[in-house]
Amino acid sequence: MKDAVSLKISLPKIRDIELVAIEGLDRLAHHLGIADEKIGEAKVLVTETIINALEHSGEENPSVEVEFTMTKQELIILVKDYGKGFEPSSVEDPDIRGKMGTKDKRGWGLKLMKTMSDDFRIESDSHGTRITIKKLLS
Amino acid sequence: MEQQFTLTSEVRDNCLVLSTSGYVNNVGGEKIAEEFSRHFEGGTKKVIVNLAQSKVVNSIGMSFLIDIVDQLNDAGGKLVFTNLDPAVDKMLTIMGLFQFAGKAKNVDEALVSLTTGN
Numbered sequence: 001m002k003d004a005v006s007l008k009i010s011l012p013k014i015r016d017i018e019l020v021a022i023e024g025l026d027r028l029a030h031h032l033g034i035a036d037e038k039i040g041e042a043k044v045l046v047t048e049t050i051i052n053a054l055e056h057s058g059e060e061n062p063s064v065e066v067e068f069t070m071t072k073q074e075l076i077i078l079v080k081d082y083g084k085g086f087e088p089s090s091v092e093d094p095d096i097r098g099k100m101g102t103k104d105k106r107g108w109g110l111k112l113m114k115t116m117s118d119d120f121r122i123e124s125d126s127h128g129t130r131i132t133i134k135k136l137l138s
Numbered sequence: 139m140e141q142q143f144t145l146t147s148e149v150r151d152n153c154l155v156l157s158t159s160g161y162v163n164n165v166g167g168e169k170i171a172e173e174f175s176r177h178f179e180g181g182t183k184k185v186i187v188n189l190a191q192s193k194v195v196n197s198i199g200m201s202f203l204i205d206i207v208d209q210l211n212d213a214g215g216k217l218v219f220t221n222l223d224p225a226v227d228k229m230l231t232i233m234g235l236f237q238f239a240g241k242a243k244n245v246d247e248a249l250v251s252l253t254t255g256n
Contacts, residue, residue, distance in 0.1 A: 040225030096234030108197035
């Protein structure tokens with residue numbers, strides 16, 4: 001991709017480590033002269049994708065690989081974990097009305113990723129899960 | 139990098155105003171829930187959550203706020219969010235939270251809404 005800047009990081013499973021990725025995203029955007037308000041939704045996507053991956057990263061390799069490729073026009077987010085994988089079609093979209101009156105108020109990550117992104121792909125098998133997200137920035 | 143989470147709490151016009159600073163994650167969400175419970179048990183049913191200083195939140199942190207909204211609605215109370223970053227506003231909209239909670243531009247506007255019903 002012409003004029004693209006990239007960042008690859010491996011994040012261990014420690015508290016608030018997703019903020020390191022957010023910091024990296026800020027730096028890339030600043031380098032390209034992209035305004036803060038244009039990457040607000042990208043920050044939500046990055047945060048949700050990483051906390052979701054860390055939660056499912058498994059005990060043997062409790063880390064996730066993160067890669068950003070950014071141009072002035074778009075951001076590609078790639079997040080890979082090494083957990084046991086899951087069947088994406090088996091995950092139902094949460095509904096706020098269904099959450100009310102129950103103890104389980106969580107489970108919003110995939111819905112947010114799908115709804116806030118401009119393209120969303122998920123590949124998962126018994127060796128892990130790889131999520132690829134495109135977010136337009138212009 | 140985003141600062142560590144802090145929470146300030148005050149009561150204005152019989153409304154609990156919770157103002158956050160920093161990343162609202164599971165730990166931040168839990169602190170908000172604890173402070174809310176302390177006042178809710180004392181009878182407070184009107185709550186304002188001011189997120190002016192929290193530009194990064196996550197859905198686990200927000201799940202604690204859904205629980206607060208659930209408790210308040212059951213008790214005939216109300217929660218109003220204020221000073222939302224546009225991305226956080228969109229996130230809460232996608233979650234459907236504004237079907238059960240309000241939002242206002244700032245705390246003063248939220249106080250008017252909660253005390254007059256406008």
